[in-house]
Amino acid sequence: MTKDWITQLQNTLKADQCSTSASELYRHSHDESDHAPVEPEIVCFPESTEDVKAIMHIAREASVAITPFGVGSGLEGQVIPLNAGISINFERMNRIVKFSPEDLLVTVQPGITRLQLNHIINRHGLQFPIDPGADASIGGMAATNASGTTAVRYGVMRDQIVDLEVVLADGTLLHTGTKAKKSSSGYHLTGLFTGSEGTLGVITEITLKLHGIPEHTIAASCTFETPHQCAEAAHTILLSGIPVQRMEFVDAYSIAKVNVYGNYGLPEKHSLFFEFAGMKGAAEEEAAMAKELLTDLDCENWRVAADSEERALIWKARHEMAYAYRHQAGMTITGGDVCVPISKLPELIDYARELIAESGLEGGVLGHIGDGNFHTSIAYDAKDPSQQLAAEEINEQLAYRAIELEGTCTGEHGVGLGKMKYQNAEHGAAVAVMKNMKRMLDPNNLLNPGKIFP
Known part of the structure; x- marks a missing residue:
């Protein structure tokens, strides 16, 4: 028997904007991480901010969890709907809302991917330079504060965003900034929602800084x-x-x-x-x-x-390094993405190589060495519990060592499911402040529950 809130979604949105097909439920149950999949009960495909508000209203009234979904290229399980409920796929919200080349700004919907965006703006001699490797959605990149190979010069997503349009759990629509390149007015909400992994609100528009294409x-x-x-x-x-x-x-x-x-x-x-x-x-x-x-x-x-x-x-x-590891038949790939002050990098890379060698597993070290961020890629047989444990121990020891060196357990992949255990060690008393923010903005814990904090 169909649940009332599912019927309500199907009656509120257009017929092709809701799906309960087995293939769609499976597609939205996982990302590219090795975390266990969980299927949502329904997938919704909003086409406007008003659609998102309508979905949020129905979910709030029925106390149903909402998990945003970009393209599924994440590596820490952020899009896995742990409490089932609704998966919101933004692939139809993929338009440029406003392009202002004279201001070096563009406002986009969250479903447009970085390559789609650059295909349009490159003709004007402009680029959006953040390059995480995958053709990720801009919304997903904002939600995880993604970066990539060009971070050494251009910084991370948080450095490129001047304004976000966000739908809160109570249905409030707000803008976190203006179109000015800087501001000293009020709290920095743009920075708060960037990297919040869909746990504080659902992003419906992003205004980005653009850069000239080098000669x-x-x-x-x-x-x-x-x-x-x-x-x-x-x-x-x-x-x-x-x-x-x-x-x-x-x-x-x-x-x-x-x-x-x-x-x-x-x-x-x-x-x-x-x-x-x-x-x-x-x-x-x-x-x-x-x-x-x-x-x-x-x-x-x-x-x-x-x-x-x-x-x-x-x-x-x-960019194909990660896929080269995943290409191994019968093997599962896991990895870390620690980041430390650049002076500590030689020490930590040596430590990573030692951990891999001692484990007896196959694995490599690679990454964005220019900003102190590097990754491990460890291959293990998921059918062998001892191998899986050994792989997890490499990541755990590396994360704790990075924190000891005044760095972070994740430079760009985000917390999601895999990095929750390190939050107290890295942030201390600040974790309580973060949890209070979550309770204030999402008191019923409906927005991507089970991510960042247990």
Whole structure:
């Protein structure tokens, strides 16, 4: 027998905006993490803010949980509807609401993806540079405070958002900011809702800063004998003041994996990948200066991409690292994404490699070394409890060590389900303040319950 609130949703929205099909319920039960799936009872596809408000009203009246869903590319289980209820998929809210190239701003609905957005604005000489690898939705990126390979230059999502339109649990529609690039007025609500993972409100519009596309871009790479040397080299580049656009570390094990996966032919050594961008002369000078510094540090295999096609191939290989691990038949992949002050990076990368070696599992270390953020990718047999426990222990020990080094248990993937256990260690008394904010804005715990806090 159909529940009354499901019938109410079906009667309120258009016929094709609600689905209880087995395929849709399964699609919305999981993301790309290894957390156990949970199916919602219904999936709704709003087409406007008014649709979201209507869904929220019905859910509130029936005390039914709501879990927002972007494209499902997350890695910490944020979109898994633990209490079943309603999964809200924003793929139909994928329009540009207002494009103001003269102000370097664009307002978008949450379902548009970063590649869809850039396809439109690139024609105007502008770009939205945040690049988490996957073609994630802008709403999902805002909800998790995503970043990626360009964070060393442009920062994270929180640095790019000037205003959010949010529907609260009680149906209130609010804007967290203005269209001005800065403000000293009131509490910083934009920063609060960015990264809140759908637990405080449902984001229906995002206003983003845009940036000019650099005149010239150079990609380069080099190798070192040890991960420690790579980390120290990255630190040296940052201290030199060279404004790199991207600076990525990939260990030799991961390079070997992606070579098998995509036949890239990269030197199978611990590697750094760089991108320099700006006016042609400046980018060339920065690349030459980096080469000189790295040569003094005993780098090998320095290589500059010959053209845009080769440059694109380098970053394609970098983005496919995660998929190279997942390509292993019968294996499950888990990983961490810690972030520490850049001076502590060599120590923590060495520690990560030691943990993996001691575990006996296959795994690699890679990531956004330019901003102190790196990832582990650990392969284990999910049918073997001892392997799963060993993989989880690597992530746990690495997270606690990062916190000890005044860093964080998650640089960009978010808390979701996997990082809840570290919140007290990282935030201390601030956790109580966060919980009070959650109770105030969502007293009935209907918005993505079971995420961030147990």
